[in-house]
Amino acid sequence: MSIDAGEFLQASVRTATPLAFAAYGELVAERSGVINLGLEGAMIAGAFGALVGAGAGGVGAGFAAAALAGCAAAAVMALVVLWLRADAVIAGTAVTLLALGLTGTLYRALYGAQGAALSVPTIAPAAVPGLSHLPLIGRALFEQPMMTYLLYVVAALLGWWMARTHAGLALRATGERPVAAFAAGISPVRVRAWALLFGGAMGGLAGGVLVLAQVGTFAEGMSAGRGFIAIAIVVLGRWSALGVAGAALLFGAASQLQYVFQSLGWPVPYQLFLALPYVLTLLVLAGTQRRAAAPAALGTALTEDAR
Amino acid sequence: MSDCVLALEGIDKRFADVQALRRASLNVRRGTLHAVLGENGAGKTTLMRIAFGMVPADAGAVLLEGVPVTLTSGADAIRRGLGMVHQHFTLVPAMTAAENIALGGHGRLDMRAVAARVQELGERTGLRVDPSARIATLGVGAQQRVEILKALYSDARILILDEPTAVLTPPETEELFAWLRRFVAAGGTAVLVTHKLHEALSIADDVTVLRRGQCVLTAAATQLDVPALVSAVTGDDAGGPQTAPDRRTPQRGARVARLDAVSAQDARGVVRVREASLECFAGEIVGLAGVEGSGVHELLRVLAGRLVPSRGVATLPPLIGFVPEDRLRDAVIEEFTLTENLALRGAGARRGRMPWSAMAVQTAGLMQRHDVRAPSPVSRAGTLSGGNQQKFVVGRELDEHPALVVAENPVRGLDIRATAHVLHELAGSAAAGSAVVFYSADIDELLPLADRMLVVFAGHVREVAVERAAVANALVGAA
Numbered sequence: 024m025s026i027d028a029g030e031f032l033q034a035s036v037r038t039a040t041p042l043a044f045a046a047y048g049e050l051v052a053e054r055s056g057v058i059n060l061g062l063e064g065a066m067i068a069g070a071f072g073a074l075v076g077a078g079a080g081g082v083g084a085g086f087a088a089a090a091l092a093g094c095a096a097a098a099v100m101a102l103v104v105l106w107l108r109a110d111a112v113i114a115g116t117a118v119t120l121l122a123l124g125l126t127g128t129l130y131r132a133l134y135g136a137q138g139a140a141l142s143v144p145t146i147a148p149a150a151v152p153g154l155s156h157l158p159l160i161g162r163a164l165f166e167q168p169m170m171t172y173l174l175y176v177v178a179a180l181l182g183w184w185m186a187r188t189h190a191g192l193a194l195r196a197t198g199e200r201p202v203a204a205f206a207a208g209i210s211p212v213r214v215r216a217w218a219l220l221f222g223g224a225m226g227g228l229a230g231g232v233l234v235l236a237q238v239g240t241f242a243e244g245m246s247a248g249r250g251f252i253a254i255a256i257v258v259l260g261r262w263s264a265l266g267v268a269g270a271a272l273l274f275g276a277a278s279q280l281q282y283v284f285q286s287l288g289w290p291v292p293y294q295l296f297l298a299l300p301y302v303l304t305l306l307v308l309a310g311t312q313r314r315a316a317a318p319a320a321l322g323t324a325l326t327e328d329a330r
Numbered sequence: 331m332s333d334c335v336l337a338l339e340g341i342d343k344r345f346a347d348v349q350a351l352r353r354a355s356l357n358v359r360r361g362t363l364h365a366v367l368g369e370n371g372a373g374k375t376t377l378m379r380i381a382f383g384m385v386p387a388d389a390g391a392v393l394l395e396g397v398p399v400t401l402t403s404g405a406d407a408i409r410r411g412l413g414m415v416h417q418h419f420t421l422v423p424a425m426t427a428a429e430n431i432a433l434g435g436h437g438r439l440d441m442r443a444v445a446a447r448v449q450e451l452g453e454r455t456g457l458r459v460d461p462s463a464r465i466a467t468l469g470v471g472a473q474q475r476v477e478i479l480k481a482l483y484s485d486a487r488i489l490i491l492d493e494p495t496a497v498l499t500p501p502e503t504e505e506l507f508a509w510l511r512r513f514v515a516a517g518g519t520a521v522l523v524t525h526k527l528h529e530a531l532s533i534a535d536d537v538t539v540l541r542r543g544q545c546v547l548t549a550a551a552t553q554l555d556v557p558a559l560v561s562a563v564t565g566d567d568a569g570g571p572q573t574a575p576d577r578r579t580p581q582r583g584a585r586v587a588r589l590d591a592v593s594a595q596d597a598r599g600v601v602r603v604r605e606a607s608l609e610c611f612a613g614e615i616v617g618l619a620g621v622e623g624s625g626v627h628e629l630l631r632v633l634a635g636r637l638v639p640s641r642g643v644a645t646l647p648p649l650i651g652f653v654p655e656d657r658l659r660d661a662v663i664e665e666f667t668l669t670e671n672l673a674l675r676g677a678g679a680r681r682g683r684m685p686w687s688a689m690a691v692q693t694a695g696l697m698q699r700h701d702v703r704a705p706s707p708v709s710r711a712g713t714l715s716g717g718n719q720q721k722f723v724v725g726r727e728l729d730e731h732p733a734l735v736v737a738e739n740p741v742r743g744l745d746i747r748a749t750a751h752v753l754h755e756l757a758g759s760a761a762a763g764s765a766v767v768f769y770s771a772d773i774d775e776l777l778p779l780a781d782r783m784l785v786v787f788a789g790h791v792r793e794v795a796v797e798r799a800a801v802a803n804a805l806v807g808a809a
Binding site for chain 2: 186187188189190191192193195196199200202203204205206207208209210319
């Protein structure tokens with residue numbers, strides 16, 4: 024069977040959209056110096072929030088609830104890491120495990136064991152007049168759900184904000200050297216808290232996209248490691264807004280490649296193809312010279328003279 | 331005092347079980363340079379951090395222009411016209427000078443406008459830096475100019491400088507002082523925190539001395555002299571311990587180390603030492619001088635056996651004592667006990683079980699011989715004062731009578747007593763037959779001790795007379 028390149032690209036962007044939402048959230052958190060392993064938890068919380076919200080008040084309410092649920096997961100993370108001074112890796116893992124368990128439990132409690140058939144309203148792709156007729160990339164970039172267009176705006180704003188505002192400078196300085204930020208009158212705790220909350224909201228929206236723009240329903244554990252892939256995307260994207268876009272596309276394409284391979288009918292277990300994005304994640308994390316572009320204070324707790 | 335622009339009155343501050351400040355006061359007159367003197371741990375930095383709003387006081391008042399204020403953060407202090415140049419620079423190495431200077435502002439960030447203002451400020455004040463230069467590529471002198479510009483950029487009228495000369499070379503220090511004099515002459519006010527008595531006397535209008543958290547002396551600099559300051563700082567009426575040990579004519583013994591046309595590279599592969607040749611003999615103290623970036627640090631590491639030359643031959647004795655400049659990075663692990671830190675020496679060459687109880691006994695002996703004041707051999711190194719940490723490091727390195735001792739800025743940041751102790755230890759080690767290579771950023775520390783002087787400039791090593799002028803000229807490459 025033949026493969027339509029335009030269709031492949033369109034599917035790649037669709038798959039990349041939730042990854043990029045989460046990755047931009049993680050980008051901000053990491054530029055402030057915190058590795059948020061609770062991102063996966065924010066994503067599943069967002070997915071569940073989207074289900075509840077959309078069921079009660081339509082798609083708009085669904086996304087709002089998704090962002091709020093992601094924020095709540097990140098708030099737990101911020102509280103535990105920044106104020107109770109727990110280790111960020113352990114706290115993030117705990118938040119993810121907690122969110123995975125809690126959403127599964129609530130889902131069964133609210134919708135019963137047969138909840139799988141449940142479906143919510145979804146948003147359909149909306150073509151941008153003119154632009155969607157561009158050859159090859161037209162449909163890929165401009166025949167997508169509204170959330171993808173929102174993502175373009177967020178990404179561009181974020182890149183501008185980090186480079187061209189004092190708040191963006193404060194964020195970067197906090198990730199590089201919190202002591203210096205503190206001496207300049209900035210509160211590193213506050214910067215990191217806001218960065219985590221923003222990251223959580225973006226992770227929640229990523230979950231919302233999964234439910235409301237793609238699958239149309241909720242399933243336990245449906246984030247399926249995408250939060251962790253988003254963290255790898257930030258690394259591959261060298262902590263820059265533009266780099267994250269490229270890296271997210273690459274991972275989107277790798278996820279789509281599995282369907283291509285499967286359709287080729289090779290006598291290989293399909294699970295191997297399913298594993299492709301995860302293998303790519305491992306290769307990225309192992310293969311990049313991680314420290315080169317990373318914020319210097321990434322993963323370090325705030326010391327007493329910089330709070 | 332009506333023209334008192336910054337006043338601290340009756341400040342108390344307690345950290346856990348240490349009373350850092352006890353009813354400490356400071357009155358800084360407008361348009362003056364006020365030196366705050368004291369040993370390490372006297373409370374100088376804490377007092378300044380309270381003045382700058384970074385640390386809340388337990389009791390007492392801060393007055394700006396005679397008005398009591400409550401400063402809750404550095405941002406607060408900056409808004410009220412205070413600026414602080416911290417002892418350990420608070421710059422982001424990965425960012426440019428302009429980005430660092432803009433840090434802490436609000437709203438849109440127009441880098442071009444910031445750079446233009448930095449340029450203009452630099453030209454007006456004579457503090458020249460390239461706004462687009464990354465901090466990591468700047469020398470310490472330039473980094474300090476960035477720190478000062480950062481304060482001036484937010485219109486600071488009162489500058490607090492915490493040990494600003496600790497990292498500067500003599501020409502850089504002179505440049506800074508000349509600038510400070512111009513700054514106060516133009517109506518600015520400066521507070522200079524230092525532990526160097528000569529420095530305070532030569533530049534300040536007023537001097538305040540802190541001892542154990544209390545102000546013990548405030549006077550005009552013209553009414554003071556060094557002996558008066560020493561006794562105020564140490565609380566010792568006899569005039570304090572002698573800073574420099576006596577050096578009798580040394581008995582020059584056998585050659586213990588030799589570098590033959592040695593070249594060496596730093597961690598990034600840049601050649602720092604170029605075809606250096608030198609010899610060290612038992613019983614002598616070789617003074618070594620060199621500015622940052624001259625290759626002096628790489629040369630010291632070659633001599634200490636820590637850096638393998640890229641070319642040439644280094645013939646070194648098997649046992650070398652090395653006192654590195656950055657104690658906390660290279661010499662002790664703060665979280666370890668003293669015994670564990672002692673065990674670190676030579677740990678790579680040992681095998682099998684660790685004789686911990688014997689090690690503890692050895693540590694206790696070392697503490698006694700080298701006057702390391704700590705509760706016990708199993709006290710964590712991080713709980714010791716800087717002076718006692720350094721005495722421990724020096725003791726550990728000298729205790730086995732190494733044939734060669736390499737000391738890199740061994741008294742940096744130490745108080746008068748600890749400085750005297752360390753210098754006596756080095757002199758004693760030479761007298762006992764070790765060859766001692768002693769590097770200091772401060773020429774005046776080197777000259778009284780050195781039997782010979784070597785100066786590193788641009789990677790080349792040259793022997794010069796043991797005289798201030800000769801060394802100062804060689805430091806900057808002049809004949």
